[in-house]
Amino acid sequence: MLDIPSLERRWLKYKIKHFLPYVALIVILLLIPIIMISLYSNNNASLPDIKKENNPKKIQLIVPMNEEPMVLEPSMQFIQSLPAPTSETNAISPSTLKITPKAVISQKSAPPIQSSEIKPITAVLPVTSSVIQTKQTNKPSSINRDTAAFDIHEIEERFKNNSNPHLGLYIARYHYDHTNYSEAYNYALKTNAINNTIEESWLIFIKSLIKLGKTDQAKKTLQLYISQSNSDSAKILLDSLEKEESK
Amino acid sequence: MEYSLFIKPKELFIDIVNPHDYVQIDSVSHMYQSLKTSVQKPLKMILLYGRPGTGKSMLLHKLHHDLSKHQKVFMIDIPIIDENDFLRVLAQKIYGYVNREVITLTSFLELASAVNYPQTPLVLLDEAQLYSAALMEKIRLISDARALKFVITLHKTDDEDIIAKEHFQTRIWESIELRNATPDELKIYIQKKLLKSNCFDIANMINDKNIKIITKLTKGNYRDANKLMFSLFSLYAWFEEHYPNKINYNSLKPKWIEMAAIHTGLIHA
Ligand SMILES: Nc1ncnc2c1ncn2[C@@H]1O[C@H](COP(=O)(O)OP(=O)(O)OP(=O)(O)O)[C@@H](O)[C@H]1O
Ligand SMILES: [Mg+2]
Numbered sequence: 124m125l126d127i128p129s130l131e132r133r134w135l136k137y138k139i140k141h142f143l144p145y146v147a148l149i150v151i152l153l154l155i156p157i158i159m160i161s162l163y164s165n166n167n168a169s170l171p172d173i174k175k176e177n178n179p180k181k182i183q184l185i186v187p188m189n190e191e192p193m194v195l196e197p198s199m200q201f202i203q204s205l206p207a208p209t210s211e212t213n214a215i216s217p218s219t220l221k222i223t224p225k226a227v228i229s230q231k232s233a234p235p236i237q238s239s240e241i242k243p244i245t246a247v248l249p250v251t252s253s254v255i256q257t258k259q260t261n262k263p264s265s266i267n268r269d270t271a272a273f274d275i276h277e278i279e280e281r282f283k284n285n286s287n288p289h290l291g292l293y294i295a296r297y298h299y300d301h302t303n304y305s306e307a308y309n310y311a312l313k314t315n316a317i318n319n320t321i322e323e324s325w326l327i328f329i330k331s332l333i334k335l336g337k338t339d340q341a342k343k344t345l346q347l348y349i350s351q352s353n354s355d356s357a358k359i360l361l362d363s364l365e366k367e368e369s370k
Numbered sequence: 371m372e373y374s375l376f377i378k379p380k381e382l383f384i385d386i387v388n389p390h391d392y393v394q395i396d397s398v399s400h401m402y403q404s405l406k407t408s409v410q411k412p413l414k415m416i417l418l419y420g421r422p423g424t425g426k427s428m429l430l431h432k433l434h435h436d437l438s439k440h441q442k443v444f445m446i447d448i449p450i451i452d453e454n455d456f457l458r459v460l461a462q463k464i465y466g467y468v469n470r471e472v473i474t475l476t477s478f479l480e481l482a483s484a485v486n487y488p489q490t491p492l493v494l495l496d497e498a499q500l501y502s503a504a505l506m507e508k509i510r511l512i513s514d515a516r517a518l519k520f521v522i523t524l525h526k527t528d529d530e531d532i533i534a535k536e537h538f539q540t541r542i543w544e545s546i547e548l549r550n551a552t553p554d555e556l557k558i559y560i561q562k563k564l565l566k567s568n569c570f571d572i573a574n575m576i577n578d579k580n581i582k583i584i585t586k587l588t589k590g591n592y593r594d595a596n597k598l599m600f601s602l603f604s605l606y607a608w609f610e611e612h613y614p615n616k617i618n619y620n621s622l623k624p625k626w627i628e629m630a631a632i633h634t635g636l637i638h639a
Contacts, residue, residue: 125605127609134628
């Protein structure tokens, strides 16, 4: 009659044969998305990095744009060219940011084109550094020229308190660069009073005098300084000053 | 052997044609009714055709069974190929004329006109595709003379469409085509067959999913369904004897249906 065991074997064979195409199809269908995903993720391996790079830029752009979007745009290049900033994070706040550019402008006697070109540096730099740095550390790091640059008032305040000649030199240099020669003169003078061996401070002091039209006083100071320090830079400056006069 | 739940259902599906086993299926009943009315009309020849196993013989047997109470009806289920034998058997069965000698068509028609029946006697010819063209011509002449009325069944095969053959085409007055069962019809067929024989437990085991598989395997062919169910219940009987706890009495096991299909050749494995 019925040979059940052999029937069962034939049935199994039949089932395997019957489902083989389906199994193959399913395997293929499953493999396709897996391959696609792996290919896609390989292609995109660099994509997340780009995004990461983009994000800080976006933040940088958004914050300053609230105030001066047009002026701030070129500042991106400045940021990249500047040394990596470190900051005293607590001190930086949007309110101080708003004040800073105005204060800088108010002190300006120089042509507006120049100042507007420089202004973005002071306005933008704090934003970028604050965005980046606040996330990393709450510890106030030691002050250097980069941090001071963005908020000269704040550094002036500091200088008043601790009379650090390096701070004073920095402020003098800052004002000289910003064509605020009287301010540069003042701070260079103060710095020299604290430490009279800083060559750069003396040179800023003398050059500020020249810019302010006090060439005679500048010459005298130069000769005095050369006699004390024997500075080559001072000598060169004196030479050029005398040549200028003889013309 | 001990009592088996599956022996009786198995025997229900032995492939024999017995009018007592006739199951009423809507479409078939409809055909049967139109066949019955056609028989009452003054038609000379009625054709019943369809693929093998669609129930032609069954319908013919049913008709024979139902009509024989009221009128003279004779059925030739196994074709009589020899022309002389054919006329002699008819003369004997319908007119009671027993003669060992050859009966010519002319003498047959004379005999027919001598015997007076209130209704034209009915002759049912199963498997008519087996008759020769010459014999079919004689059959036509007999029916044209209104001596006898014929209902014939014909195989309809893929490669050979006999109905299209010229000698049938001109003579058919009415033709009825039988088709394979739909899943619903097959369900009714199987269930009714089981219930008629009080196999309620087994009938309950067959669910719609089982019917779907059975229909798919048999393409709704009654004969194939019979064969499949027969071997399926043989299989169940075997398990009942050897591994009774493998049997699930809630439904038929699809695997076992397929195994039965392999056994009957419906699945080639
Ligand atoms: N209405 C029905 N009721 C019960 N059984 C049926 C019915 N129809 C068909 N069958 C069964 O199906 C099987 C096949 O039917 P049948 O022998 O009548 O087919 P057929 O059309 O004559 O086939 P063939 O062309 O090969 O002679 C038979 O066993 C018959 O008992
Ligand atoms: Mg038949």
